Amino acid sequence: MSKHTVLFELGCEELPPKSLKTLRDALRAETVKGLKDAGLNFASIEAYAAPRRLALKIVDIDAAQADTQKRFDGPAVQAAYDAEGKPTKALEGFMRGQGITVD
Template sequence: MSKHTVLFELGCEELPPKSLKTLRDALQAETVKGLNEAGLNFASVEAYAAPRRLALKIVDVDAAQADTQKRFDGPAVQAAYDAEGKPTKALEGFMRGQGITVEQLSTFQAGKVEKVCYLKDVKGQSLDTLLPQILQTALDNLPIAKRMRSAASRTEFVRPVKWVVLLKDDQVIEATIQDHKAGNV
C-alpha cells in the first residue's frame, strides 16, 4: 500500500497567544485519535501553531484503509434447515435481508451452537475521503472556551477561519473544512 505525506493548515484571525500550545497539542491528539480509529497507519503527526494558523504534517500515512471482511450472523444451523436440508423461513429471511444466495453462506461456532453467517468483503475507504472528516472532528473537539463565527458562516471556531490548505504530497485533497474549500495556498 502506498504512503503519503499530508499537510493541513488552517488560517484564521489572531489566535489567543495563551491558547496556542493547548490548541496545537489538542489538534495533534485528536487527529492521531481519528487516524487510529479509522485504521490508517502513519509514521508521525507533527503539529504547529502560529498566531494566525494551526498546522499538521502527517508523515507516511496509508493511502486507504485495509480491506476487511464483515460477518453478518444468521440463525442457528439447526433452525436454518429443515429435515430435508432445505432452507427454512428464518434462513430465507436472513438471505433476503442480506441479498445473497445459499452458496454465499458460511457457518461458524458460537459457543456450543453452530450458526449460519455471511462474510461480506468491505473495501477500505481512501485517505481523500476519510481525512476531511477526521480533521473536521478534530477541530470540533478542540478545547475552546468561547467560540466565534464570522458573519458569512455558521461554523464556530476560536476565531473566524480565513483559509484551509489540505495537500496530499503535492496534490490538493478536495474537501470543505470549517465551511472553507481546501486549496494549496
C-alpha cells in the same frame, strides 16, 4: 501500500496566544486517535500553531485503509423464511438494515 506526506492546515479567527500550544497539541492528539481508530498507519505527525493557523504534517501516512471483512448474523433460518419459503419481516428488516435485497 503506498505512503504519502499530508499537510493539513486549519485557518481560523485570531487565536489567543496563550492557547496556541494547547490547541495545537489537542489537534495533534485527536488526529492521532482518529487515524489509529481508522486503521491508518503513519510515521509521525508534526504540529504547528500560529495566531490564525493550526497545521499538521502527517509523514508516511497510508494511502488507503486496509481491506477488512465484517460478519453480520441475521435471523435464524427458521425465523427468516415462512412455511412457503418466502422471506419473513425479520429477514426483510435485517436485509434493509444491511442495504441489501432478497435478490
